Every structure is written in C-alpha cells, then in structure tokens.
Amino acid sequence: MKIIFIWVVAVFMYLPALPVMAQTPSEAEIELRAKEVGRALRCVVCQNQPIEESDASLAQDMRKLVRARIRKGDSNEEVMAFMQNRYGDFVLLKPPVQANTYLLWFTPAALLGFFLIWYVVRVRRGSAKIDAPTLSADELKRFTALANDQEKNQ
Amino acid sequence: MKLTWKGIIPLVVFLALGIAFAIGLTKDPSKLPSQMINRPFPDFSLPDLLDMDVTIDQSYFDGQVTLVNIFGSWCVACDQEHPVLMKLARNNEIPILGVDWRDTVEKGRRWLARGGNPYTRVVFDADSMLAIDLGVTGAPESFIVDKQGNIRYKFIGPITEKIWRDELKPFVLMLEAEQ
Amino acid sequence: MIAEIGQIALILAFLIAVAQSVLPMVGAHKADARLMAFGDKAAMAQFILLAISFIALTIVFVQSDFSVKLVTVNSHTDKPLLYKISGVWGNHEGSMLLWVLILGIYGALVPMFGKSLPAGLKARALAVQGMISVGFLGFILFTSNPFLRLNPVPINGQGLNPLLQDPGLAFHPPFLYLGYVGFSMAFSFSVAALIEGRVDAVWARWLRPWVLLAWSFLTIGITMGSIWAYYELGWGGWWMWDPVENVSFLPWLVGTALLHSILVLGKRHAMAHWTILLGITAFSLSLVGTFVVRSGVLTSVHSFAVDPARGVYILALLLLATGGGLVMFALRAHTLRGGPGFTLVSKEGGLLLNNLLLVTATFTVFLGTFYPLLIEAFTDGKISVGEPYFDRTFAPVMIVLIAFMGVGPLVKWRKDSWQSLRPHLLKSSLLVLVISGLTWWLGKSVLGALSIGVAAYLAYSTLVAFGRKIKFGQTGSMAGSMKLLRAQPAAVWGFLLGHMGIAICVVGITAMSVWAGDSAKVMKLGESMTVSGYEFTLTNMTPGAERNFQKMVGEVEVTKQGRKVATLKSARRFYQVRDMITTEAGIQVRPMRNLYVGVGEGGAEKGWVVRAYVHPMVNWIWLGALMIALAGFVSILDRGQKREVSS
Numbered sequence: 001m002k003i004i005f006i007w008v009v010a011v012f013m014y015l016p017a018l019p020v021m022a023q024t025p026s027e028a029e030i031e032l033r034a035k036e037v038g039r040a041l042r043c044v045v046c047q048n049q050p051i052e053e054s055d056a057s058l059a060q061d062m063r064k065l066v067r068a069r070i071r072k073g074d075s076n077e078e079v080m081a082f083m084q085n086r087y088g089d090f091v092l093l094k095p096p097v098q099a100n101t102y103l104l105w106f107t108p109a110a111l112l113g114f115f116l117i118w119y120v121v122r123v124r125r126g127s128a129k130i131d132a133p134t135l136s137a138d139e140l141k142r143f144t145a146l147a148n149d150q151e152k153n154q
Numbered sequence: 155m156k157l158t159w160k161g162i163i164p165l166v167v168f169l170a171l172g173i174a175f176a177i178g179l180t181k182d183p184s185k186l187p188s189q190m191i192n193r194p195f196p197d198f199s200l201p202d203l204l205d206m207d208v209t210i211d212q213s214y215f216d217g218q219v220t221l222v223n224i225f226g227s228w229c230v231a232c233d234q235e236h237p238v239l240m241k242l243a244r245n246n247e248i249p250i251l252g253v254d255w256r257d258t259v260e261k262g263r264r265w266l267a268r269g270g271n272p273y274t275r276v277v278f279d280a281d282s283m284l285a286i287d288l289g290v291t292g293a294p295e296s297f298i299v300d301k302q303g304n305i306r307y308k309f310i311g312p313i314t315e316k317i318w319r320d321e322l323k324p325f326v327l328m329l330e331a332e333q
Numbered sequence: 334m335i336a337e338i339g340q341i342a343l344i345l346a347f348l349i350a351v352a353q354s355v356l357p358m359v360g361a362h363k364a365d366a367r368l369m370a371f372g373d374k375a376a377m378a379q380f381i382l383l384a385i386s387f388i389a390l391t392i393v394f395v396q397s398d399f400s401v402k403l404v405t406v407n408s409h410t411d412k413p414l415l416y417k418i419s420g421v422w423g424n425h426e427g428s429m430l431l432w433v434l435i436l437g438i439y440g441a442l443v444p445m446f447g448k449s450l451p452a453g454l455k456a457r458a459l460a461v462q463g464m465i466s467v468g469f470l471g472f473i474l475f476t477s478n479p480f481l482r483l484n485p486v487p488i489n490g491q492g493l494n495p496l497l498q499d500p501g502l503a504f505h506p507p508f509l510y511l512g513y514v515g516f517s518m519a520f521s522f523s524v525a526a527l528i529e530g531r532v533d534a535v536w537a538r539w540l541r542p543w544v545l546l547a548w549s550f551l552t553i554g555i556t557m558g559s560i561w562a563y564y565e566l567g568w569g570g571w572w573m574w575d576p577v578e579n580v581s582f583l584p585w586l587v588g589t590a591l592l593h594s595i596l597v598l599g600k601r602h603a604m605a606h607w608t609i610l611l612g613i614t615a616f617s618l619s620l621v622g623t624f625v626v627r628s629g630v631l632t633s634v635h636s637f638a639v640d641p642a643r644g645v646y647i648l649a650l651l652l653l654a655t656g657g658g659l660v661m662f663a664l665r666a667h668t669l670r671g672g673p674g675f676t677l678v679s680k681e682g683g684l685l686l687n688n689l690l691l692v693t694a695t696f697t698v699f700l701g702t703f704y705p706l707l708i709e710a711f712t713d714g715k716i717s718v719g720e721p722y723f724d725r726t727f728a729p730v731m732i733v734l735i736a737f738m739g740v741g742p743l744v745k746w747r748k749d750s751w752q753s754l755r756p757h758l759l760k761s762s763l764l765v766l767v768i769s770g771l772t773w774w775l776g777k778s779v780l781g782a783l784s785i786g787v788a789a790y791l792a793y794s795t796l797v798a799f800g801r802k803i804k805f806g807q808t809g810s811m812a813g814s815m816k817l818l819r820a821q822p823a824a825v826w827g828f829l830l831g832h833m834g835i836a837i838c839v840v841g842i843t844a845m846s847v848w849a850g851d852s853a854k855v856m857k858l859g860e861s862m863t864v865s866g867y868e869f870t871l872t873n874m875t876p877g878a879e880r881n882f883q884k885m886v887g888e889v890e891v892t893k894q895g896r897k898v899a900t901l902k903s904a905r906r907f908y909q910v911r912d913m914i915t916t917e918a919g920i921q922v923r924p925m926r927n928l929y930v931g932v933g934e935g936g937a938e939k940g941w942v943v944r945a946y947v948h949p950m951v952n953w954i955w956l957g958a959l960m961i962a963l964a965g966f967v968s969i970l971d972r973g974q975k976r977e978v979s980s
Contacts, residue, residue, distance in 0.1 A: 002483070012677060017732075021781060022216070029853075031248035035851075039720075040718065040721065042717045043261070044291045045291050045292060048573065048575050048576065048717075048719070049187060049573070050719070053568045053969075055567075055571065055914070055916075055933065056895045057256050058256075058282060058283075058285075058286075058291070061256070061281055061284060061286065062286060063872075064281060065281075065283075069422055083286075085189065086189055086190070086286060086289040087189065087289045088187065088189045088289070088292075088714075089714060089715065089716040090715045090716060090717050091717070091723055092206075092717060093718075093719030093720060093722075094719065094721030094722060095704075095716045095717065095718050095722060096306075100708060100712060100714055100716075101704075101716065103700075103704075103719065104700060104701070104722070105722075105726070107696075107700060108696065108697040108700065108726045108727075109726070109729075109732065110691065111693050111696055111697075112693045112733070113694060113835065115689040115690070115692070116689075119334075119677075119682075119685065119686055119689060120677065123674075123676065123677050123682055124675035124677065124687070126671075126675065127830075156667040157663060157664070157667075158666050158667055160661035160663055160666055161664070161666030162613075162663050164610055164613075164659050164662060164663075165656070165659040165660060165663050167663070168617075168655055168656065168659055169656070172648070172651070172656070174703075174706070174710055174711075175624075175648055175703075176648060177710040177711070177864070178550075185715060186712075187715055190452075204424050247606060265573050
C-alpha cells in the first residue's frame with residue numbers, strides 16, 4: 001500500500017513538470033516547426049507568397065518572431081493565432097474553416113458528391129432505353145409479316 | 155423558341171459571377187483592414203532613438219489622445235508626410251509618438267535632424283516587434299490612440315493637410331471630448 | 334513613320350472586323366453566297382493587316398525608336414536583340430497586339446483549311462470571330478494603343494526589368510496566347526453551330542484538330558511558366574497556386590474535358606450539349622485569364638497593368654462574349670439531340686464522369702482563386718486562399734479522376750460490365766499494393782506511397798489498354814503485334830503519350846511534395862549544412878559587376894558521402910537603375926534529382942544566408958507535361974480514317 005501511495009504522489013509531483021519538459025524543443029525541432037509555420041503564414045507585403053519563401057524585410061522579421069515564439073514554448077497553432085490576431089485571417093494561407101468560408105471548403109466535395117449521384121441516376125435512366133425493344137410486339141409481328149411478304153414477292 | 159433548364163442554368167450561374175466581379179472592381183486589393191481597432195495599444199518596451207540607453211514603454215500614453223506614426227528613413231512617402239507632421243507639432247495639435255521601423259540608429263537620427271523632429275518621443279523598432287504587434291504592413295502608417303490607451307483608428311499612407319483636416323482631426327476632437 | 338503604318342493597319346483591321354462581324358452573318362441568314370464568301374476574304378485581310386501592325390511594332394522596338402512611348406517605357410538600347418523583340422509583347426499594349434494577331438492567324442486558317450465546311454457554318458463562325466476581333470481591337474485602339482508617340486523624345490528608355498530578360502519568360506506568352514486564343518475557334522464554331530441548329534459528328538470532327546492545337550499550345554505555355562518560376566524565382570517552387578497561374582490552368586482543365594467530349598461527339602453522336610458548353614466555357618475562361626492579369630483585381634506575383642479602367646472594358650467584353658454565347662445556348666439548346674443511352678460501365682459513361690470530375694476540379698480552382706475577391710466584395714473581411722486549400726480540395730478530385738482514367742479506356746462503348754473489368758482491377762490492386770508498400774518502406778510516407786501507387790496503376794492500365802489495341806500477347810507472335818503497332822492511328826499514340834504523361838507528372842509532383850529537402854542557414858566561408866544526405870559547403874563568395882548590375886557570386890560545393898557531386902554557383906544581383914535585387918539559383922539537373930542553391934544577403938563577418946534544396950524527380954513533372962503536349966500534337970495527325978471497330 002505504501003509503495004502505491006509513494007508512486008501516486010511521485011506521479012502527481014511530476015505531472016506539472018511534464019508541460020515544462022515538452023516546452024523546450026530541440027534546435028532541429030524548432031527549425032522544422034518554424035518552417036512548417038512559415039509555409040502557412042502569408043507575407044503581408046508581398047503578393048501571394050508565404051513568409052518562408054519571401055525576401056521582404058517584414059517577412060524576415062516575421063520568421064524571426066515565429067522562431068522566437070516556438071522557442072519560448074508556443075505551439076504551432078498558438079504562433080499562427082498570434083499572427084492572425086494582429087493581421088486577421090488574411091495572414092493564414094489555409095483559410096480558417098468558419099462561417100464565411102463554409103462555402104469555400106464544402107462546395108467542392110458537395111459538388112463531387114452531387115455529380116457522382118447525378119451520374120448514376122441519369123445514366124440508369126438513359127440505359128433503360130438500350131434494353132427496351134424499339135418495336136412493340138404487335139409492330140414486330142406486322143414487320144415480320146411484311147418482310148415475309150416482300151420475300152415472297154421477290 | 156423553347157427554353158430548357160439545361161439551357162438556362164449556365165447563363166444564370168455566369169450572370170451571378172459577373173456581378174460579383176463587377177463589385178470586386180470597386181475594391182482596392184492592397185488595403186488590409188485593421189484588426190487592432192478598439193483594442194488596447196500593445197505593450198512595448200523599446201529604446202529611445204535619440205538616447206538608446208533610455209527605454210520607452212506604454213506608460214508614454216498618459217491619458218491623452220495620441221497619434222502614433224510608423225516611419226523609416228528609407229520610406230519615400232514618409233518624406234512627403236514629414237512637413238505635415240512638423241506643422242501638427244508646431245501647432246500642438248496632438249502629441250505624436252514616432253516609431254522608427256526597420257532602420258539603423260544613424261540613418262534614423264540623420265533623417266530627423268534633416269527634416270526636423272515632430273515627435274514628442276521616438277522609439278527604435280529594428281525587428282518589427284511593435285510593428286507586427288500593430289499589424290503594420292508598410293510605412294507610413296498612423297494610429298490614433300484614445301485617453302484610455304485604446305487604438306481607435308488606423309490610417310494607411312502619408313497624412314496630408316487635407317486628410318488631417320477632413321478625416322483625422324474631427325475624429326481626434328471627438329475622442330478628446332470623451333471622458 | 335513606321336509606327337503610323339502600324340497604327341493605320343490597326344484601324345483598317347478594326348473596320349474590316351466590323352464588316353466581318355455583320356456581312357457573313359447576314360449572308361448565312363439569307364443564303365447569299367457572295368456575302369458569305371466575304372467572310373473568308375475579310376479574315377485573310379485582317380490577318381495581313383494585323384501582321385503588318387505587329388511587324389511595325391517589332392521594328393520600332395528593334396530600332397529603339399523612343400519617340401514611341403511604349404518603347405521608351407519598356408525598352409533600352411542596352412537590351413540584347415532577343416529581348417528587344419520579346420519586349421514587344423512583354424508589356425500590356427504589345428501583348429494585346431500579339432493576342433489579336435494570333436486571333437487573326439486562327440481566323441485566316443479557317444478559309445485556308447476549311448474549304449470542306451458548309452458555307453453557312455463557316456460564314457457564321459467567321460462572323461463571331463469578327464465580333465471578338467472588334468471587341469479586342471476596340472480595346473486596343475481606345476485604351477491600350479501601342480503606337481502612341483512621345484514628345485520630347487527621351488535619349489534612352491526605362492525598360493530594363495531584369496526579371497523579363499529571360500528566354501523562358503520571353504516565349505511563355507506566345508505559347509499561352511496560342512492556347513487561349515485558339516479556344517476562340519471552339520467558341521466561334523459552337524455559337525455558329527447553335528445558330529445553325531446543327532451540332533453533329535461532322536462538326537465535331539472538323540473542330541477537333543483546332544481544339545487539340547489550342548490545348549497543346551496551352552499545355553506548353555503553362556509548363557514554360559512553371560519551369561521559369563522554378564529556376565528564376567529562387568526557392569525552387571514550380572507551382573504556387575498564384576491567381577495568374579490558376580487562371581491559365583482553368584481553360585486547360587476545361588479544354589481537356591472539351592477534347593474528350595469532341596471525341597465522343599465525333600464517334601458516337603452524343604455529348605453535344607457538353608461539347609458546346611465546354612467550347613464556350615474554355616474561351617470564356619481564357620478571357621477571364623486576360624481580365625485577371627490586367628486589372629489588378631487580384632494581387633499576384635505578376636500582374637500586368639493595374640488599371641481598373643481597362644479592367645472594366647475587359648469585363649464588359651467578357652460579359653458580352655460569354656453572355657452572348659450562353660444566351661444562344663439557352664435559346665437553342667433544344668435543337669441539340671441527346672445521344673443513345675449507355676450503361677454505368679461504358680466508355681461514354683467514363684467520359685461523362687471525366688467531364689464531371691474535370692468540371693469539379695475547374696470549379697474548385699476557380700472558387701479558391703476568386704473566393705477572396707467575393708469575400709471582400711460582400712463582407713468586410715479579407716482572407717487568403719493558398720496552397721493548403723488546394724492540396725485538400727483539388728488533389729482528392731484529381732485522384733478520383735485518375736482512378737477512372739485507368740479503367741475508362743478499357744471498357745466498351747455503350748454497354749459493358751463490372752465483371753469484364755474485374756480481372757484488370759484485381760491485377761491493378763495487386764500492383765498498387767506492391768508499389769505502395771515498397772514506396773512506403775523506402776520513403777516512409779503514407780500519402781506519398783498511395784500517390785505513387787495510383788500513378789503506377791494509371792501507367793499499367795494505360796499500357797494494358799494500348800496492349801489490347803495491338804493485341805499484345807494474343808496473336809501468339811510478336812510479329813502480329815508489331816504489324817498492328819505500325820498500323821495504329823495517331824490518336825492511339827496520342828492516348829498512350831497523354832495518359833502516360835499524366836502518370837509521370839504525378840510521380841514527379843508526389844516526389845517533390847513529399848520528399849523534397851530544404852534548409853536555410855547563415856554560413857561563413859567553409860561552413861556547411863546537410864540536406865537529404867547531401868552536404869552543401871560554401872567555398873567562395875566573389876563580388877563582381879556586369880553592365881547593369883552588381884553581383885555577389887557564391888560557390889557551393891556539394892558532396893555525398895564524401896564524394897564530390899557538384900559545384901553550384903548562385904548569384905545575388907543588384908540592379909542599380911531599377912533598384913532591384915534578384916537571386917540567380919545554382920542548379921544541377923539530373924534525371925532523378927536536382928540540386929538547387931540560392932544565396933542571400935549577408936557579409937563576411939556574420940556570414941551569408943544560403944538556401945539549399947534537394948528536389949527529387951522534379952524534372953518528371955515537366956517531362957510528363959511535355960509528353961501531354963506532344964500527345965495533343967500527335968493526335969492532330971489523326972485524320973479519323975475509317976478503321977475496324979475496336980473495343
């Protein structure tokens with residue numbers, strides 16, 4: 001019992017430390033994550049480039065800031081939120097999924113689904129005509145009779 | 155002349171798009187709306203351009219309506235704006251905080267020495283720390299801060315006498331009348 | 334004097350275009366042979382006048398005649414001859430003249446190659462071409478005249494934009510325009526056929542080579558743009574989903590659907606509605622492309638003339654042309670007969686799905702490109718739609734499309750069944766499993782492995798379909814197959830090249846997206862960094878100067894496991910007159926991977942920024958694309974001779 005008690009206490013002692021341990025990423029990890037974030041943030045003074053790929057001075061400063069914040073312990077999402085907070089949705093290259101972008105995000109898939117269903121429905125309707133005989137049974141009888149007549153007359 | 159659904163739909167879709175395009179032409183794609191309106195001026199702690207050992211921070215805003223102006227010695231439009239700011243300062247229209255952005259200390263000081271210093275204080279923001287906190291995308295940009303220290307207005311581009319008279323000054327007067 | 338000749342030729346061309354828009358149309362309505370024949374003569378005359386005008390502008394550029402405003406703004410005596418010439422279309426006004434010249438060329442080709450066309454159809458189509466000419470010549474004469482004079486005449490010009498002095502960029506617009514403007518043929522003939530009330534297989538077979546021509550040129554134009562961006566812009570990107578790129582891609586996607594629909598219409602008398610609509614849409618999207626680049630509506634890495642007034646004119650042109658075409662479609666759609674029915678699993682079905690998927694893809698790219706504009710127009714917000722969006726929406730649609738591309742060529746016309754496909758699907762699944770597994774084991778990426786697997790499936794399916802045509806493995810001897818191989822019509826080779834091209838392209842795209850390595854580091858001389866197993870060492874930094882720029886040339890030695898693999902030179906150029914800095918990348922091109930280096934700013938004490946990249950199989954992207962373009966050209970050779978009914 002005592003051992004269990006000690007272990008429980010020990011775990012609870014170290015739990016608060018866990019976030020701290022997760023907060024100090026290695027240089028390589030910082031670099032990797034900074035690049036990820038850098039590719040997701042738009043250079044606000046350029047035309048349509050991520051800050052990672054821009055030579056503009058503001059882009060350079062933003063890259064430095066991104067690295068600094070990751071080093072301080074921000075997650076990727078927190079760094080992006082920091083920028084979004086100051087520059088608006090415009091700075092995010094992946095448009096956030098929110099009320100004014102539902103149309104943007106969901107219409108392509110909806111259209112695809114609609115077309116696939118439409119395809120099945122329409123083609124099924126159209127293909128029913130292929131197997132249906134073009135002549136009714138009566139007409140077929142009459143035709144055969146006529147054809148036989150013609151043969152006889154020849 | 156028979157009209158079918160198949161025939162009409164493409165036309166309708168197209169007209170809707172055409173209208174959207176037409177409206178789009180009236181917009182200027184380069185202006186970024188400010189996120190900072192009605193938010194407190196961000197905390198900052200930057201060196202004084204004229205004496206790098208001194209630090210200036212948000213305590214600068216001491217309950218007065220203030221104009222914050224982002225500039226740089228490299229910025230051509232700031233040259234145009236400068237005389238207007240000098241006039242504002244001479245007539246004590248409004249205290250102006252200058253933010254020397256992405257500059258070197260020497261060039262910044264030289265620029266002020268040449269054209270005059272309209273600013274009550276000037277901070278040196280080499281790394282865009284304050285600029286990014288303000289959502290700045292270029293110079294010159296100016297912010298009007300109210301008595302409580304909140305950003306109430308952002309103006310992009312050089313301030314001309316006309317703009318001050320017609321657009322900014324009335325707003326400043328309104329803020330000064332607030333409690 | 335020469336500029337005036339060019340100006341007058343332009344005005345005359347405009348007047349003739351006006352006549353061409355009206356008289357042949359009236360003639361067709363009244364069945365007046367002379368009025369209809371006028372269309373042919375007018376088209377030829379227009380072409381000659383536009384050629385004169387364009388040559389005049391070229392001469393004025395080559396002679397560096399700075400009394401012409403356009404030359405002053407865009408040229409300079411120091412420019413090499415090649416770029417003086419390409420400078421003719423490296424600006425708004427000149428490129429519009431090129432556009433209209435190409436329109437004239439295509440118009441003149443109708444009387445030259447269309448002698449077998451019914452007179453009424455030809456006359457009406459030429460009248461529509463005439464209307465388009467009127468629109469664009471009017472635009473040029475009233476808002477974008479290249480022949481305006483300048484007084485006083487300056488000593489030299491201002492036009493030495495270094496980014497434009499580049500062979501890739503110089504020839505990218507002509508190919509693009511040959512594509513865009515080529516779709517005007519599909520547009521004009523679609524509208525003419527609607528008026529006639531006769532859209533049939535004969536019409537489709539006549540139009541087919543024109544669509545293929547336009548589409549192939551467009552493919553080359555887009556590919557050139559991508560290659561240019563890769564080596565010029567300095568960070569190894571080959572497609573940035575930039576609005577101008579997207580907007581050239583839209584007519585390509587629709588054009589692909591169009592050329593497949595024309596195939597069905599030509600063979601099976603079906604898909605008339607689709608063909609007409611796609612013909613109108615392809616050209617409309619070409620006009621949209623023109624609009625977007627010239628009006629500043631969207632910010633983009635390369636917008637021509639940011640001038641809303643011009644944008645309004647082109648918008649009006651777009652509304653009239655597309656609106657007119659679609660009104661015609663709305664009124665006359667009832668004259669288009671639907672074709673015979675087909676089952677879910679059939680070639681027609683596959684091609685219908687092809688159209689639906691390509692339309693979805695087009696819609697997705699269109700939506701992503703113009704959504705920011707719509708948001709700004711209707712709300713206070715401002716958003717960006719970049720690569721992350723298209724990766725999640727466009728890519729899945731393309732994967733579904735490729736899945737169907739594999740089996741489409743293997744099913745019969747009219748009626749086929751899942752059962753007949755099953756053996757192939759089983760074998761393909763096995764292949765995909767093996768290849769994906771192998772790729773995953775080597776490359777450790779699930780998405781990458783699946784993508785390569787899909788490409789392998791497409792390649793395998795294409796080869797199987799081709800194999801069936803030459804009865805590979807069925808006649809017992811190779812000789813039989815070889816004979817069939819030689820007898821294959823061009824269109825079959827087009828199919829093989831085109832679909833294999835897509836597979837190869839997908840492999841390249843996957844490799845670049847998943848396994849590209851890059852790193853940036855501030856390095857002093859002698860320092861190095863490792864990227865994807867290659868070591869990049871900065872060995873030298875030499876300053877230098879050329880006639881119009883200063884430069885710092887960095888030399889980077891690349892080794893792999895100690896063995897020297899390359900010495901790459903990258904330069905950072907500063908153009909004094911333009912106050913512009915560009916980076917020339919150092920690239921080593923190899924079939925399986927490119928090595929790419931770019932140097933940035935810095936100094937000897939702190940070091941310089943060096944970016945190093947390893948680009949696996951990036952050249953496969955452009956190889957695949959060029960195969961696709963070649964496929965289009967090859968298919969044109971197919972005259973559609975009668976051949977035995979094949980499955």
